[in-house]
Amino acid sequence: MATEQQSGEALSESRRSGPYASAVNWMEALSETQFAYLLLTPALILLGVIALYPLATTFSMSLFADQLTGSARLGEFVGLQNYIDLITGARDFALPSAFLPTFTTQFPFVTDIYSSALMVTLIFTVFSVLFETLIGFGQALILDQDFRGRRWVRVAIIIPWAVPIVIQGMIWYLMFQPNIGFLVGTTDNPALLNQLGFIGTTPLRDTADSLFLIIVADVWKTSAFMALLILAGMQSIDRSLYDVAKVAGASRWQQFKLITFPLILPTVLVAMLFRTIDAMRVYGIIETMAGCQTVPSLSCLVVTTFNAPLYGTSATVAFITAGIIGIVVSVYIVNFASEGI
Amino acid sequence: MSNESSGIGLGSDDAEMKRGPLGRWVNKAIKNPDRAYRSMFYVATVFFLVTTLFPFYWLLVIALTPNRLISNMGLLPKGFNPEVFITMFERVPFHLYMFNSFVLGITTTVIVLLLASLAGYVFGRLRFPGKSFLMLGILAISYFPPAAFLIPLFELFTGNTAISIGFITVSSPDLFNTPAPMVFPFSALFLPLSIFILTTFYGQIPDGLEDAARVEGTTRLGALFRVIVPLSAPGVATAGVLTFIAVYNEFFFSFLMNNGEASSWAPIVAGILKYQGQFDTPYNLMAAASIVGVLPVAILVIIAQERIVSGLTAGALKE
Amino acid sequence: ISTGGGDSDDGGNGGTETEADTDTPIDTEETTEDITIQMAVDTRFGDAEAEIQQALYDAGLPENISIEAIAGSQVTDNRQAQYQQWLNGGREEPVLLMMDSGWTVPFIARDQLQNLSQSLPQDMIDNIENNYFGASVSTAKGADGDLYGQPFFPDFPTMQYRKDLLRNAGYTDEDFDTWATESMSWEEFSKITKEAMEANSDIEYGYTFQADVYEGLSCCDFNEFMTSWGGAYFGGRENLFGPIGDRPVTVDEEPVLNAIRMVRTMIHGEDDEHALDGITGDIAPEAVLQWTEETSRKPFTDGNAIMHRNWPYSININGADDVFGEDLGVMPIPYGVTPEEAQYEGTGGPVAALGGWHFTMNPNAPDEQKQAAVQVLRAMQDEQFMLDVFEIVGWIPPKPDLLGSDRAREVPVIGRYMDQLRVAGENAIPRPVTVVWPQQSGKISQEVNNAMARDKSPEEAMSDLKTQLEQIEQSAA
Amino acid sequence: MGDVKLEHVSKHYDDVTAVDDMNLDINDGEFICLVGPSGCGKSTTMEMIAGLTIPSEGKVFIGDREVTNLPPKDRGVAMVFQNIALFPHMDVYDNISFGLRLRNYDKEEIERRVNRAADVVQLEGMLERMPDEMSGGQRQRVAIARAIVRNPGVFLMDEPLANLDAKLRVHMRTELQRLHKELDTTIIYVTHDQAEAMTMSDRIAVIDSGQLQQIDPPLVCYNEPANLFVAGFIGSPSMNFLDGEVTEDGFVSQNIDVEFDPANLGVEVGRDVTLGIRPEDVYLIEDEHLVTNPSHEIDAMTDVLEPMGDEIFVYLKLEEDAETHLDEDAVATNDQLLMSVAPDTDIEEDKDVSVLLDRSKVHLFDTETGKAISHGIESGIQASEPTGTEAESDD
Amino acid sequence: MGDVKLEHVSKHYDDVTAVDDMNLDINDGEFICLVGPSGCGKSTTMEMIAGLTIPSEGKVFIGDREVTNLPPKDRGVAMVFQNIALFPHMDVYDNISFGLRLRNYDKEEIERRVNRAADVVQLEGMLERMPDEMSGGQRQRVAIARAIVRNPGVFLMDEPLANLDAKLRVHMRTELQRLHKELDTTIIYVTHDQAEAMTMSDRIAVIDSGQLQQIDPPLVCYNEPANLFVAGFIGSPSMNFLDGEVTEDGFVSQNIDVEFDPANLGVEVGRDVTLGIRPEDVYLIEDEHLVTNPSHEIDAMTDVLEPMGDEIFVYLKLEEDAETHLDEDAVATNDQLLMSVAPDTDIEEDKDVSVLLDRSKVHLFDTETGKAISHGIESGIQASEPTGTEAESDD
Ligand SMILES: Nc1ncnc2c1ncn2[C@@H]1O[C@H](COP(=O)(O)OP(=O)(O)OP(=O)(O)O)[C@@H](O)[C@H]1O
Ligand SMILES: Nc1ncnc2c1ncn2[C@@H]1O[C@H](COP(=O)(O)OP(=O)(O)OP(=O)(O)O)[C@@H](O)[C@H]1O
Numbered sequence A: 001m002a003t004e005q006q007s008g009e010a011l012s013e014s015r016r017s018g019p020y021a022s023a024v025n026w027m028e029a030l031s032e033t034q035f036a037y038l039l040l041t042p043a044l045i046l047l048g049v050i051a052l053y054p055l056a057t058t059f060s061m062s063l064f065a066d067q068l069t070g071s072a073r074l075g076e077f078v079g080l081q082n083y084i085d086l087i088t089g090a091r092d093f094a095l096p097s098a099f100l101p102t103f104t105t106q107f108p109f110v111t112d113i114y115s116s117a118l119m120v121t122l123i124f125t126v127f128s129v130l131f132e133t134l135i136g137f138g139q140a141l142i143l144d145q146d147f148r149g150r151r152w153v154r155v156a157i158i159i160p161w162a163v164p165i166v167i168q169g170m171i172w173y174l175m176f177q178p179n180i181g182f183l184v185g186t187t188d189n190p191a192l193l194n195q196l197g198f199i200g201t202t203p204l205r206d207t208a209d210s211l212f213l214i215i216v217a218d219v220w221k222t223s224a225f226m227a228l229l230i231l232a233g234m235q236s237i238d239r240s241l242y243d244v245a246k247v248a249g250a251s252r253w254q255q256f257k258l259i260t261f262p263l264i265l266p267t268v269l270v271a272m273l274f275r276t277i278d279a280m281r282v283y284g285i286i287e288t289m290a291g292c293q294t295v296p297s298l299s300c301l302v303v304t305t306f307n308a309p310l311y312g313t314s315a316t317v318a319f320i321t322a323g324i325i326g327i328v329v330s331v332y333i334v335n336f337a338s339e340g341i
Numbered sequence B: 001m002s003n004e005s006s007g008i009g010l011g012s013d014d015a016e017m018k019r020g021p022l023g024r025w026v027n028k029a030i031k032n033p034d035r036a037y038r039s040m041f042y043v044a045t046v047f048f049l050v051t052t053l054f055p056f057y058w059l060l061v062i063a064l065t066p067n068r069l070i071s072n073m074g075l076l077p078k079g080f081n082p083e084v085f086i087t088m089f090e091r092v093p094f095h096l097y098m099f100n101s102f103v104l105g106i107t108t109t110v111i112v113l114l115l116a117s118l119a120g121y122v123f124g125r126l127r128f129p130g131k132s133f134l135m136l137g138i139l140a141i142s143y144f145p146p147a148a149f150l151i152p153l154f155e156l157f158t159g160n161t162a163i164s165i166g167f168i169t170v171s172s173p174d175l176f177n178t179p180a181p182m183v184f185p186f187s188a189l190f191l192p193l194s195i196f197i198l199t200t201f202y203g204q205i206p207d208g209l210e211d212a213a214r215v216e217g218t219t220r221l222g223a224l225f226r227v228i229v230p231l232s233a234p235g236v237a238t239a240g241v242l243t244f245i246a247v248y249n250e251f252f253f254s255f256l257m258n259n260g261e262a263s264s265w266a267p268i269v270a271g272i273l274k275y276q277g278q279f280d281t282p283y284n285l286m287a288a289a290s291i292v293g294v295l296p297v298a299i300l301v302i303i304a305q306e307r308i309v310s311g312l313t314a315g316a317l318k319e
Numbered sequence C: 001i002s003t004g005g006g007d008s009d010d011g012g013n014g015g016t017e018t019e020a021d022t023d024t025p026i027d028t029e030e031t032t033e034d035i036t037i038q039m040a041v042d043t044r045f046g047d048a049e050a051e052i053q054q055a056l057y058d059a060g061l062p063e064n065i066s067i068e069a070i071a072g073s074q075v076t077d078n079r080q081a082q083y084q085q086w087l088n089g090g091r092e093e094p095v096l097l098m099m100d101s102g103w104t105v106p107f108i109a110r111d112q113l114q115n116l117s118q119s120l121p122q123d124m125i126d127n128i129e130n131n132y133f134g135a136s137v138s139t140a141k142g143a144d145g146d147l148y149g150q151p152f153f154p155d156f157p158t159m160q161y162r163k164d165l166l167r168n169a170g171y172t173d174e175d176f177d178t179w180a181t182e183s184m185s186w187e188e189f190s191k192i193t194k195e196a197m198e199a200n201s202d203i204e205y206g207y208t209f210q211a212d213v214y215e216g217l218s219c220c221d222f223n224e225f226m227t228s229w230g231g232a233y234f235g236g237r238e239n240l241f242g243p244i245g246d247r248p249v250t251v252d253e254e255p256v257l258n259a260i261r262m263v264r265t266m267i268h269g270e271d272d273e274h275a276l277d278g279i280t281g282d283i284a285p286e287a288v289l290q291w292t293e294e295t296s297r298k299p300f301t302d303g304n305a306i307m308h309r310n311w312p313y314s315i316n317i318n319g320a321d322d323v324f325g326e327d328l329g330v331m332p333i334p335y336g337v338t339p340e341e342a343q344y345e346g347t348g349g350p351v352a353a354l355g356g357w358h359f360t361m362n363p364n365a366p367d368e369q370k371q372a373a374v375q376v377l378r379a380m381q382d383e384q385f386m387l388d389v390f391e392i393v394g395w396i397p398p399k400p401d402l403l404g405s406d407r408a409r410e411v412p413v414i415g416r417y418m419d420q421l422r423v424a425g426e427n428a429i430p431r432p433v434t435v436v437w438p439q440q441s442g443k444i445s446q447e448v449n450n451a452m453a454r455d456k457s458p459e460e461a462m463s464d465l466k467t468q469l470e471q472i473e474q475s476a477a
Numbered sequence D, E: 001m002g003d004v005k006l007e008h009v010s011k012h013y014d015d016v017t018a019v020d021d022m023n024l025d026i027n028d029g030e031f032i033c034l035v036g037p038s039g040c041g042k043s044t045t046m047e048m049i050a051g052l053t054i055p056s057e058g059k060v061f062i063g064d065r066e067v068t069n070l071p072p073k074d075r076g077v078a079m080v081f082q083n084i085a086l087f088p089h090m091d092v093y094d095n096i097s098f099g100l101r102l103r104n105y106d107k108e109e110i111e112r113r114v115n116r117a118a119d120v121v122q123l124e125g126m127l128e129r130m131p132d133e134m135s136g137g138q139r140q141r142v143a144i145a146r147a148i149v150r151n152p153g154v155f156l157m158d159e160p161l162a163n164l165d166a167k168l169r170v171h172m173r174t175e176l177q178r179l180h181k182e183l184d185t186t187i188i189y190v191t192h193d194q195a196e197a198m199t200m201s202d203r204i205a206v207i208d209s210g211q212l213q214q215i216d217p218p219l220v221c222y223n224e225p226a227n228l229f230v231a232g233f234i235g236s237p238s239m240n241f242l243d244g245e246v247t248e249d250g251f252v253s254q255n256i257d258v259e260f261d262p263a264n265l266g267v268e269v270g271r272d273v274t275l276g277i278r279p280e281d282v283y284l285i286e287d288e289h290l291v292t293n294p295s296h297e298i299d300a301m302t303d304v305l306e307p308m309g310d311e312i313f314v315y316l317k318l319e320e321d322a323e324t325h326l327d328e329d330a331v332a333t334n335d336q337l338l339m340s341v342a343p344d345t346d347i348e349e350d351k352d353v354s355v356l357l358d359r360s361k362v363h364l365f366d367t368e369t370g371k372a373i374s375h376g377i378e379s380g381i382q383a384s385e386p387t388g389t390e391a392e393s394d395d
């Protein structure tokens, strides 16, 4: 080959000099650890300035009392008093609903499960993430197939994710608005959903009904998120593995169980992890459909107190919320660890 | 290998799909479970199509019904008012808001994909001390409700944060009404998700391919962008689409970082809310605006989907 | 870097900006240079910006001053949060802020607005104090009695009804004329509504109003019911704006309970466990519990209801020729007890909740901007300007006198109902806005809605509410 | 049970015909090797038998059942894939036991079988490794083990030993043969290793450009190739070809003539023919005593010598200025001849030598059609029809 | 420029030592074959030279420069990977031109080179195919082309021809040799094909369990293996081994004795030794005339015959009841002997025969250490030290 370019490669190598080349060489010479940290630097700087610094500031805000009059944003330094008040319920009066539930020893271990932000948030999270995952899975399985018109089906399935929350809220709000939407009727003239007992005739003022509808609305929109990610995971699987499995005698279900599923599990876990975090912070759809007063989520408390403006309380709620999410997420982390990510 | 039987499903007896009365069909279904599977597949497809598209249809119904008549709605629009799609532009320069959102979305997506690619490569393919700690730390940022960032970021971007270096005190620049106070927070807030997505995808690319690229003469970064990223196209495209859509529709931050005017880089949701009066809500205009607003995303998805759905690793390795 | 904590001197303002001087006098000389001032307004103002600017010039605004309308979000909470950040962050723009009368007070309490009493010429202040709707002015005042905002327009709800339907029930134009200025009692109202429902069996709803869990219930709909029965949240008008912690919480008193009982009767019928004697039941749909302004208006506009309580904006819609035209009747909100029978001073009678917007001034703005802003405020005090705005946007002039003017009556549709509006305005009751109102409002709407929906008995709901309100009062005392 | 039949099977890709009207009839229990140049359609044929690729035309039968459209899992085949394709998320044990677990074998049975298979492929002690912790050959052995733990009617093996060293390959070869005997299954085997094809198979199917050229027992393919392609393909190094013409006296070409009576062989005078002779059938004149039916002496000059250990390949130039083609691509290189001699032969490069051909090993082919005319001249084995089955697809 | 040196290089994985204290000194322009059993560390060695794996210990030099920690791109190596590793998202053209594009060659130059490389690997007309539209062999050829378009100092080729058919392999072999000569680059080549190793390489490096056993020219490895392992590994089928003892009379074992004078060979009486003899050095008594230095006659019985076309492998039983081991794993199978005879030999299974060994081809090894004691008995080539370079790592 290429006898004429005897020195071709050497030549081009020497041609590459100058600052760019030396930067490249410097980077290539770094150890794996150094290189890793170098590549992480941009992300860490961005996160540091835009996320860590504000969080630190907010945290310090959480150590001060609320101040409603005068030009100061915050009152006196109170240390951890805000945290103590919130956890003991002493601050519940300032919130749209109780923060933590009152625990009992009997199932379901709390009194009136809809009356506290934590329970409302957890219920929302469990059901929305569960159904989104299942439905997202189903949708991804369909999108993974080769059939005529699948590009349009794909767009159709993904498009709910593209709807702004305000509009998502409007769509469902109107659908369940007596005398406007047709999905809710009156006591005399109940609609199907009323008859089936899913919802009452004024669902958007009732915490349980609203929660149910908000979950439905969220599942509608966010399943696409799951579907997209899971689909991407499926698409990344080497198709020849299926050939092997087929010849080995695997049925479709077995192919799914033994190949597709384990191989997309990391992706699914990431998707579920972030969905869980997002669900734990649900706010927009609540605000636009039923209002924070009716369906008080943890983020609702943050935003309402923020707008009140009870900055100290708001910052404290935000940090406790993050802590609660952290606890929930650790369930995943344990799984992640076992998946070796 | 065997392109023909791609996917885990669907044999390839396309031609046989539409023939025969029910009885024959059932008979065949029993003999050929593929058939039963196929019909299940179609039922599921139709189900998902109906459930996802119905709310859109409802949106269209609302858009086409003159606002006055939006009451006691059925499944069909009351009245037919396609002019709403013109009115919506007359009332609010919606195209400008769309443009703003689009620019914000694209910029953020580019930043996020770039930074997340680097981080995803590091987390997915390198081993180094502190890795788990950093990953957990980055993840923890997304635990916080966005409101927790609002005040400090507002001050940072409106020139109210002073940084003292020795004797010199530098005040942060006033970036209110520019894209910056949106792009940076969005980038930071959506970064963790993309990092995690890309970490899993990059981690799955066989080492052999990176090796081949490096022997051919790429640097580690070169291998990342020439081989690993293209091969993770489904993951990258997905992360991109997710980020773009999230930014495109973001409102929580953006409404505080500008004064809501199209000329101040306010995004699409600000535009939609502009239709709203204090009490009166022109649902039809808002519906029309959201339909129009969703279109660019649909187009984007159509473009990106070729990447999202492209099993690329086939034929790469013998192992 | 200041983290915004600490004592009140340091402020939360990030420490870089000097304490805004909210009460220094402003040079009120006309500026001569060309100057544009930014005004944070709403979309309706924004849409009519050119016409309003012209009206301002007509009212004597020097031509070298032009306005730039920043039409913020109409979602009032968003606007509030936005202003909050802007003012807190010491932004210089916009100079003038259009503020909901419902949340001007907290801004005043946080020293975030220019003290107009101190910085405006006395004649302007006097004009506001003496000639504007008193209720409106009261929502623009600080605890010190100084004025921090200039009312731009007030808003008071009325009861709208369908004359054509009531005629079917035997009522005549004569009755309608009476009702226009002489409020009727809730007993009578419910009876008439019931009659009309029976006479018009194809009409689905009798009386429609707003009772969703939202600010509108606590500030307005329920405030009206309650006050018209002689009740109050904090014992009488004088306590509306404080003193927080030192005023009684009176939501568990009989007039308040009666108001709830009345609504329960209207919705659930006279058989309801907590029905109110004398009120005819089953005239309001359960849906009101989930309705806000627009959702409740839709059925009425659609011809599906007889009575409808709403803000004046809807008069323009419902009174349009292609809707009900002259068949739209308007009357003040009915009353529960007369003022004389009322437990607290200033309650009872045909009350109307007070809405409306003020213009306030950003104290951080540069002097020349403020100076120009004063000129704008002065032009806004011009009566012709008020009437112009009434014509352009439909915003009611802030001076009661103008409501009777010929020009006002000539305004299409709403001009027909000036008398009713004047009565409403004279009986307007502001919401009790204080710095803790945002917290209290949520609790009130929640509990009231619960009681109306029969989730709780009125007594239970109100005593729960009382506890919560007292806690909030105490916390800020 | 395990007979496999392809009837007029073709596979077209967009622009390529991978398999072209293939007819193949494999008996139950037979060991068939598919050989042919790279890209000739071997893997595609295998995939069609396995059901991974649906033929564009034609039918596939396994054990009397038409399976053309049957999914792979119902065909009772096990396959070793050319690209190995181990499951990256399973360790060796799980990879091997995959097929058994699918069929719900009980745990001990699985363990027993896996251990045995691991033993056969010499992977004991590596059962807990993940595929990416193994060498290429080890992976390939896992793939083999994954196929042989099962008990299917038909084994399909696509170059299963490509990455194994010679010793292991011989070992595996024996093991596969044992397996074949024990289980009495049909084995269809793709290999590029002539020794493998020769020693293991009952019959060899030679494929070229998607078309079956010949399917016959190994020695028949070797000794009586049906056409030029097979002759050139089977045997390594490959047969020498010389283009020439039939005259009254026999074969005449540029440098070499071989006498025979055309009538005897039933070939018309004047026909263009190609003569084929394998390197081991070319002898130095000194070794004439070893040849029962020697040809004329041929003068040549040694060119390159390739000592292989157990033999030496000698490239002979028939003309002074002949170029050396170490690679035997050109079907006929009239000026060159490859000879193999014993390793202790006294021979040097660039020396004049005399050689002769074993006439009984001379093959004649029709130059135009490539079809064999005769194998061996004097003793007169006639063209392949009587013994070999020439594939009909040859045109 | 292109000399490659490994100094005490080791590579440990968690529980495996893939390469163990390897010392390798490869001259510029040399063609080295690495051979060894599957999993012995060949690929790992290559990867360490390429810079893809960082050695756990030791240093790597390329052309006088220490490159142990240098990134691959700066080492000037091109590699054909055992697992092929085509970029699946690029068509053949882009795959082949990848390295050139990285170096900003101009378009025409790239095109010229790619076309030429495609020509060499016979992939003309397939440049627009995607990897998943190609056969296994075609993919492998793309991988070869990708390496040879470049002009590196060192070529690393890990079984580059494993999936090619015999003819193509021969062709590629020649092309690679031509390339080697033309470019004068160092080529390090892993192969399992003995013929390849024998014909192509200047030296063969034999590796076992991560340790270098011998690095010598092919014929030295073949004729003078440094130890039992090399003797058994090089040559296919492999050498026969017989365990025995040195007595006054020479070698004595269960079934075969070979006379020699221990003193002559410098080996003490009583030492346990293993005798090695290649199949082609075992002769039927009829062929005694071919052997200059024959041993005693040995009685045996033919067992299995394996006709290979150009030779026949004959398995001989030395004892009546000896089991047949067709696979030659066991280092010494004292009761069996493999012989290769000419294809036209008149021989049948299960017949008594007499055979003899060519004593000049008899190898003696120390049974315990495996080290060679002597190659050839009478003519007395002494142990390998004088000619071959035995790797020191052998213990
Ligand atoms: N990542 C790894 N983790 C653990 N062991 C490994 C890893 N990679 C390779 N090995 C082991 O190292 C040894 C050497 O592997 P290498 O790939 O170098 O073998 P090889 O000589 O190329 O074999 P083959 O001829 O089969 O390709 C093998 O035993 C293998 O199992
Ligand atoms: N998906 C495909 N699209 C287009 N052509 C293809 C495809 N798959 C295979 N081919 C072509 O079909 C022909 C036969 O391929 P096949 O894999 O059967 O060859 P093979 O005989 O197995 O070759 P090898 O010995 O190189 O593995 C080849 O020319 C190949 O390029």
Ligand SMILES: [Mg+2]
Binding pocket: D042, D043, D044, D082, D158, E135, E136, E137
């Ligand atoms: Mg193949």
Ligand SMILES: [Mg+2]
Binding pocket: D135, D136, D137, E042, E043, E044, E082, E158
């Ligand atoms: Mg290897």
